[in-house]
Amino acid sequence: MQRGRHAIAALLSACLLVILGAVPVRAEGKRAFVVGLNAYPNLGADAQLQRAGNDAQAVGDALEQIGFTVTRFTQKADLAPLLSSFGQFVSTVNPGDTVVFFFAGHGISLDDGTYLLPSDVPSLKPTDELLAKRATIAEREISGQLRGTGARAALVVLDACRNNPFPPRGTRALGNSTRGLTRMTAADGVFTLYSAREGQTALDSIAGDDNRNSVFTRIFVQTLRKPGVSISELGETVRDDVAMLARSAGHDQVPAVYNDLIGARKLYLAGTAQASNTMQPEAPTPAPVAPPQQVAALPPVQPPAPSVVQRPVEPETVVGPMPDWCTRGGPGTRIERIICSDPRLGGSDVKLNQVYVARAAKLSGPTRLRFIQDSRDWIRERDARCATGTDAAIRTCLLAAIEERTDALSAPDRPTAAEIAVERPDWCLGNTPKKQVELIICSDPELSRWDVRLNRLYNGTVARLNGQARLRFVRESRVWLLDRDARCAGGPVSAIRGCLLEAVQQRAAEIGP
Template identity: 30%
Template sequence: MRQALFRARAALARFTLSATAGLALVVAIVPGSEAAAERRVALVIGNGAYQSVPTLDNPLVDSKAMAAALKRIGFEVVEGYDLKLDGMRSLVGEYAAKLDGAKVAFVYYAGHGVAVAGENYLLPTDTVLKNEADLDFRTMNINLVLRQMQREDRVNVVVLDACRDNPFAKELARSLKTRSAAVGAGLSEIQINAAAGTMIAFATDPGKTALDGAAGQNSPFTTALLKHMETPGVSISTVMDRVREDVWRSTNEKQRPWVNTSIIGEFYLNPVAPTVKVAAVDSPGAPLPSAVPGVAAGALPNPQALEMKLWEAAERSGATEDYKAYLEAHPNGYFAQIARNRIARAAAASPSAPARTAVSEAELKAETGSAATEDALKLAPKDRTEAQQRLKALGFDPGGTTGKFGPGTRRAITNWQKTRGIPESGFLSKLQQTALWEQSEEDFRKLAAAKPVERVRTVAPRPPRPAPVHGEARNEAYARPAPQQAPPQRGGGGGGGASLGEVGNFLGGVGNLVGAIRR
């Protein structure tokens, strides 16, 4: 175990530690000294017992599990289940009152929702939608909730697991008749350009429907969110990246969660991370100390925290050697099989290529992209197209892969930079290009492999054309004129065309006639 710790030193140092070369690391995990002092308030609603359509089994399971998780990481939770319209309005009012002075506002909703003309509505259990006016009087517009959250400067997070196949949407589409196209499947994208510090997360892409999961179990989206949201000291951007990957894989690439964020910097759902202390040992062969002064004996070491640090270091670098370092330290760890899979894929993709060198996170975050740094890359159109494809493979939609960097591509680059903690400029630098290529390699290969193979048409030699029959001679002659064949006669008669002699006689007669006229 000690030797594995020595081998893992490099991976740990890249992520959070700095140590003198040649020294072994002793990691002591002690409780964090900085608890989350600011108030954090969450609203959780789960609606499943709908009265006019079949009930949903999972929203209550999802929302109650989410409420419990939020309480464990320090949120005050305002919660309600199977609420009618009056109950939803009352609960949102209670939540709004508790937001006064809070630094973090969080909303989780599981149940039915409907999107009409770009607006999203959350549906109480007593919802009946007979016409468009019912949207205003029998549902709750998500913008009403957002307005309560945005009355003060704070971090706002809205998570909607409400993209299920919706019978209300079908009924409303029938009532709108000619305007039925305004009723979308799933939810509509929520723009947050004017709302700094806000994140919106959907269970799947806007306009798509999400899987509900087996009855009585959590949905694929909530399952992944519950798995990652309590991880201490991990930013919410990283949490949502992991959720996206888990859902994409668990649904056989049928569902991809969507996130839109304007949060500046890094925000942590569970900010109480362990404090890491580093002690030097004279040589790798020296025995590990049994205790560190000032640290309780039971806190040294904490295998789970050490494993998490190693894994996050490997995840950030994407380097094969870091996955190997993780496996050496934790051959039966929680992420061991994932590490083996990634090492195997890297070897299969490039068996003869040397292991790639990881980009230093410190150098990456210190370098700001600009128009000048991007021009210095001298990206050809095919390089720009590949950059757009790689952004798309990671879930950052550039709006097209045309090889031209327009507003959509700039926005995709900015969102990617946010998730990596890079200065947000919308332009790439050399290190950022390298980091983007490294991070997207696996997903990019999958995207390329999924493209349909272009079929090459093989044209068989054309068989000899049959001799023309009566009525076809004229067309055949114009299609393939032969030097020995004269233009066919226009008349229908005896079938054959005029001979060369006949044509010559005819032209000679015309010439004599013209000459006579001139005389």
């Protein structure tokens, strides 16, 4: 019940959160993944950068000064190690953490969004859009991974709005623009800051200026360190100050701010002004706040039994503390206002969050991510079911749903839908999966089910054939498997998953009965 979807209470700290416990809730963590790439060996001399590594170093240092644990790539990072390191980073994010992703380097805008270029990106032609998507990193994948942790706040900061590093051929060019990046749709639950708006390029330096950082990064670092600056104010201040500094050099550069982070005006990366008048790590904050729109969601709650629905609500009875989101971000919807104005509902919301956090803390990997997504779905379903009628009727519906949900999550021997084991291929067991394609199949329930189904169809076909026909089919299947893995490997996880799913469904149709 965080504001927006009423995340079930207090949990994380700024930038990306996941859920913790009914047991003592641990302190919110601050984590950052910082990348700055100067060298692009496969591209031309004009595509080499001078300050991206310095920018990443400066941002990483500033984040450490305000209490973040920082993972750094500050000179060079090829696609595979960069993705692997980011995956490990995401796996360390805990409920209540604040997370920042910063990238300084080259980016390119394709038809479905912004893509960040690793050091080993090949030289691409205007017709290589499909290859470009597999050799780069989709910004939406970064945002999605951060959001999927359940973090309370996620910040994605891109100083990548430079000239398109792939020269046009005749009238054609790779990407939607040869200048900067294009307008994006705000990622749900993420605060995104571009160093320049659509069609503009970011200044690396100003003539006669010996500053080691880009125009955007020097302003961003100064603002980032200041206590009392909320995330919303951070975006606005950086936008205004960068635009002013760039115009003083005769250049149009206005950073683009995309804010879909609920409660951003109440979140402070460097602490509040009252808590600190120095650039020291932020003092411990109150109990973590459940991820905005990202907390509770298991199977849809069934309509409560009449005996439960008719149970009188006693708003005058104070039941424990109220949810932090009632005061931090402030209630926005009618349901939020009702919860925050009713002590019993507020106390129930806090208790549910504690139970939810404790349950989530016992899960890991894909199971925890499914649990988080189920919880979001539960909130949406509950709000839709309880949204109409008088305030008293809504209170009764909400209280019944929250208490039923709390009872369900409190039963350790009652698995939720997200925790029920999915059917997986035998080869996924143990330490067998090694390649990226194998890991994606084993971690994705839908791909796992299709792999099991395809294996059954394959075995059935082999059993029906004899002699040379059987040998040809086995050989053909091996060739298909090798071709599929080669064709689908590389690129963003979502692209690999889509390629695998399409391939296996087509193959199942070919050999199925």
